[in-house]
Amino acid sequence: MNDGVKLAQEASSQDPAIGLRAVRALRHLTDRLEALQVGNARGLGWSWQEIAAVLGVSRQAVHKKHARGRLLGKGK
């Protein structure tokens, strides 16, 4: 049994320090997974609208978050 599982069993669920840290970690994991999945969908030819529909957000939101050009040393 690793330390994390022990932590889960011993942790007081009402301790905000642990609970909030878990929320932050989960949000961070969600961001990483979202980036991976959006990239994968785009690579498979999905439109921003199709991606947004499954994510349950607006096309503008997903475009703004994921569509920035990232050329080395060029552009903004």
Add this chain to the structure above:
Amino acid sequence: MTMFERFQRDARQTVVRAQEEARRLGHDRIDTVHLLIALAGQGDGAGAQALREHGLEAEALRERVRLMPGLGAGPLDGDALASIGIDLDEVRRAVEANFGSGALDQGRAKHRPFGAQAKKALELSLREAIALKHRHIGGGHVLLGLLRASGSDNAALRVLTDAGVDPAELRATATRLIRSDAA
């Protein structure tokens, strides 16, 4: 001529490797610290040599930078996730099975954008070369640009002073090495 066309090989490689450093550390943009680590690991050129003379090497700098706040969310918090029943190792295994090694921790996007301070430092490296009347920008000029960029937002300067290096002395060393290279 765009700025990058003036870059000599060592400076060009440093810029490319700075991006790899940012990616390795899980940071979301290239900052002055990544340029500094990349310079330290460059091997050849006045910039790398100046850092060596002041006892700075890439792995030690990387350790200092690894958990610096403000450079991106950093590593995933496995303990915190476990506290709500998520086994990060399992998630990572599943993601890597589909998207390849490192996909969860480093992301698939190869490119990270340059942060404002890193851009500023590179622009200043051009000014440093011009001030020394050099037509091309080498690793030494990149180091001078890093040292010139304003202190309050320049994480590389913080890392250097934390490591006990006097920026003015480092500047003097870099200038001397650049001049002897150009002679």
